[in-house]
Amino acid sequence: MRAVIYSRYSTDLQNDRSIEDQVALCTAYADRHGYQIVGRFEDRAVSGASLHGRKVFDLLAAAEQRQFDVVLTEAFDRLARDTADSLFILKHLDFLGVKLVSVNQGQAETVNLVIHGLMGQLQREEGARKVRRGMAGVVREGRNPGGRPYAYRPVAGQVGRLEVVEEEAAVVRRIYAEFLAGNSSRTIAHGLNRDSVPPPRRSLWNASTIHGNAKRGIGILNNTIYDGRLTWNKLRMEKNPDTGKRVSRENPFDQRQEVEVADLRILDAGVFEAARVRREATRKPRPEMHRRPKRLLSGLLRCGVCGSGMSTSGKDKSSRVRIRCSAHRESGNCPDAKTCYLDSVEELVVGALIEELREPRKVTLFIETYVAERKRLVASSQRNRSTLGAKLARVQRETDRLVDFVAKGLFSEEEVQKQLPALRAEKQLLQQELESVPHEVETVVLHQRALSQFEVKLARLRDELQRGIDDGNSEGAAAIRELVDSVTVYPNRKGGVSVSIRGKLDALVGARGFGNLGVVNGGSGGPFAPPSTLGTGHSVGGNGGSGRGT
Secondary structure, eight states: OEEEEEEEOOOTTSOTHHHHHHHHHHHHHHHHHTOEEEEEEEESSOOTTOOTTSTHHHHHHHHHTTOOSEEEESOHHHHOSSHHHHHHHHHHHHHTTOEEEETTTEEOOHHHHHHHHHHHHHHHHHHHHHHHHHHHHHHHTTOOOSOOOTTEEEOTTSTTOEEEOHHHHHHHHHHHHHHHTTOOHHHHHHHHHHTTOOOSSSSSOOHHHHHOBTTTTBSGGGOGGGGTEEEEOSEEEEEOTTTOOEEEEEOOGGGOEEEEOGGGOOSOTTHHHHHHHHHHHHOOOOGGGOSSOSSTTTTTEEETTTOOBEEEEEEOTTOOEEEEEHHHHHTSOSSOOOOEEHHHHHHHHHHHHHHHHTOHHHHHHHHHHHHHHHHHHHHHHHHHHHHHHHHHHHHHHHHHHHHHHHHTTSSOHHHHHHHHHHHHHHHHHHHHHHHHSOOOOOOOOBOHHHHHHHHHHHHHHHHHHHTTOOOTTSHHHHHHHHHEEEEEEEEOTTSOEEEEEEEOGGGTBOOSSOOSOOEEETTTTOTTOOGGGOOSSSOBOGGGOBSTTO
């Protein structure tokens, strides 16, 4: 019977020879039982707590192609340390008629797999508890359990001991002094970037790096170590079962551990507490916490220079709201400091939409042009399908031939392993090319009734704007959000503004999968004009491409 070997070890702290030892054990077992080894699957320094990002799925894919009859592994917990994952693997292998055999635990069946899977899961969880217990002991001794806070570095030869980096400590003191002097986090970040002060991790200082999150205890202004107090267990990491990625969760305050580390104090007495009081006094709800948009175009505006979002930036003497690039405000990373009036942008967007909806022939022409182009691409791509299919068949034949040579003893596994990566890479590229070939395009039908309904709603919205009503939750605002994906704003030096509207035609046509088909300068040609009628100025062509007529 043909067999493959699966091996794994958990972390890069373990011996890399563990894989070779497991393979040797499984190979000896195969020799004793008359199995013919035809392949290997291995995961190095990968946890068994999740299947995501592991070669287990490659193994199951090979099983579906009937490449082997048996899966050999040292122990069931090498495949998974989660009971549900173990049963998932066994169920799929059983369906494909492939046996799962552990050298130490025998052939897998539901009962013994559940028992061993549960033992592996309990061992993993107990190991995690012991690690946390050890970290708690490290904190009690005044040592750092992990991670390097800004303004500190580890002491050579003393595990967990930190020492102050005076150059960075001076930056921390500057941040607190400016904050207590009344400067905002944005202003402080601008100044640090202007003075080319190296940030903790990213290429630039941001406001969030400074003010962070008070509840989570992150950010320069929230880190108690600057006040001579080492706080641990603020967060815990949990794996998302759907993605396998680790996500952070806040721990209750009564579970956090804090010890005095006077030798690591950077700030003078009372400075940290004074900053905390000011943060509490000036804290406002974050914009993303609002359940509904506050204004008509909230969340839709983009800077025409850098592409970042735009946000309100105060009012003039007549109470007209200004908007400005958020990246310029937060970090000074965008060179465009110009502001423009929100009501001017809103009027331009609404007017452009109404104008285009009154001329459905433009939408129809765009659809016809788009469908014709898609059909041309399909016809061209179909001619390549046979060529790509022949290449894929050749790669598969070469792969099968190498495996057959190993099975017959003509080639060693080491010789084959040198050739397989190139074949696999070529196969993957060919499959990606095939997936990129567009499929046949269905007929797209314009909803005439939708045009008139949207036009009525937008006309009502224009009346509201002229009366000074800017409600992000009105019926007209909802219509805007159905029609518009984003609005890119281009302020000019004379105080004027032009916009580029990225539209969504799904609301107007009967097509499936035709989101964001086209946009154009809102002042010259309208948001849904076909590529052949694009005007001058800033514009984006069909299907989200940039430039005129694309």
